[in-house]
Amino acid sequence: MWRNLRILVLLLILLFVALNTYFDRVYATDWNIPLRVTVYPINGDGSEQAERFISQLSSDRFKHLEEFLAAEANHWGIKLEQPVSFRSAPQLRELPPALDPDANVLSAIWWSLRMRYWAWQSPELPGAAPDIRLFLVYHDPELTPTLSHSVGMQKGLYAVVNVFADRSMVGSNDVVTAHELLHTLGATDKYDPRTNQPLNPHGYADPTQQPLLPQTHAELMGGRIPISSTKSDIPESLRHVVVGPLTAAEIGWAQE
Missing domain, CATH: 3.40.390 (Collagenase (Catalytic Domain))
Known part of the structure; x- marks a missing residue:
């Protein structure tokens, strides 16, 4: 009996945490x-x-x-x-x-x-x-x-x-x-964790730019300004950063 009661209490706690997390997520991005x-x-x-x-x-x-x-x-x-x-x-x-x-x-x-x-x-x-x-x-x-x-x-x-x-x-x-x-x-990361290089296209501030590289800005979740296929720079301030379409969709600013 006591074992079943403990399991029930644990399940209720987990349900409360799950519902709380869900409503926090919805509220934070409406x-x-x-x-x-x-x-x-x-x-x-x-x-x-x-x-x-x-x-x-x-x-x-x-x-x-x-x-x-x-x-x-x-x-x-x-x-x-x-x-x-x-x-x-x-x-x-x-x-x-x-x-x-x-x-x-x-x-x-x-x-x-x-x-x-x-x-x-x-x-x-x-x-x-x-x-x-x-x-x-x-x-x-x-x-x-x-x-x-x-x-x-x-x-x-x-x-x-x-x-x-x-x-x-x-x-x-x-x-x-x-x-x-x-x-x-x-929002999810948009760079390769092995190299820290931003991923094209979602990790680039302007993936339609021609020529593509070097970029002048960083996509916020890409984290860096792509300079070449193997080199990228850390932005010195938010003046060199934008929020891209996929990131905007992930946080509720835009439709995917």
């Missing part, structure tokens, strides 16, 4: 009202540089992200003046759960559950609860010249974004942040 995004800064390597950088972050630091998303959404027919609104939360002192690079499937599932709970219990700001939580983990480029892979999760609507604590890299940080934000809304 674009009837602006999405609320709360951003939590974290010192990723415990460095003085990252700590100082976080303490000096300005209140309008997400202006370029908001303007970029508004312009791209408008291009695809979304009439909201500000489709995504960012709010800054106080610095978190706890690092998110780490995923072992050699984790098996079960370990990855367990990490996903832990990460989702960790994101869910993050401190709330006054007012309405956020639709999406972004955790920006800052690193001193002198100590951490190569960043771990960032992750944006549609299930749970959160992202852990590894960025550099350096003013010269604010533009590229914005590109990575926008990329992971769109992952939470259902």
